[in-house]
Amino acid sequence: MLKPLIGLIGITLISGCVATASEVNASPQAATITNPSEQTHVELQQVIAHLLGASSVLISDSAFTQYSQEVIERAQHKDANGLLIMGRSNEIPDAVQLLKQGDSCLLQHVQSGNTAKLTQVRCKFESVQ
Template sequence: MLKRLMGVISILTIAGCVATESEAQAPLQAATLTNPNSQTHAELQQAIASLLSASGVIIADNAFTQYSQEVIERAPHKDANGLLIMGRSTEMPDAIQMLKQGDNCLLRHVQSGNTTTLLQTRCKVEKP
C-alpha cells in the first residue's frame, strides 16, 4: 500500500514539473488587458515602477487595453509656477510591453529586457 501511494505521489510530482516546464517554454505573445479595474491598474503601476527603478509612475486608466506596448516618459521638473526648470528634456522615453506566456501575463521593459510577472492582471493575446 505504501509503495503504491509513493508511486502515485511520484507521478503527480513529475506531472507538476512537466506542466511548469511547458508553461515556461510557451511562446511569449504580445497581449492586452482584459477587464481592467483599480486593482489591476495599481498592480501595473507598481510593476512598471519596479522595472524602471522609479519610486512611482502614473499611467492612463486605459493603458494596455488597446495596444500591448506603452511609452513611459519621465515627468519634467517644474518650479512652483509650473515652468520647466531644466528646459527641454532630451531623455528617451521607456517602452513597456505586456506579454502573455501560457496563462501568465508579464510586463517587459523593452530597452533592458527585464520582465516581471503580473499576479492579479489578466490579459489576452493582442489581435494583429
C-alpha cells in the same frame, strides 16, 4: 470494439496535455489586458515602477487595454508658475510591453529585457489591426 475506443480517448487526452505543456514553454507574445480595474491598475503601476527602478509611475486608466506597449516618460520639472525649469529633455522614454505566456501575464521593460509576472492582471493575445 470498446478497447479501441478507450485507446483513442486516451491518446486524445494525452495529446491535449502535450499541447498545454507546449503552450507553457512557448515564447511570450504581445497581449492586452482583459480585466481593467483599480486593483490591476495599481499592480501595473507598482510593477512598472519596479522594472524602471522608480519610486512611482503614473499610467492612464486605459493602459494596455488597446495596445500591448506603453511609453513611460519622466515628469518634467516645473517651477511654482508651471514653467519648465530645465528646458528641453533629451532622455529617451522607456517602453514597457504586456506579454502573455501560457496562462501568465508578464510585463517587460523593452530596453533592458527585464520581466515581471503579474498576479492580478488577466490578458489575451493582442489582435492585429
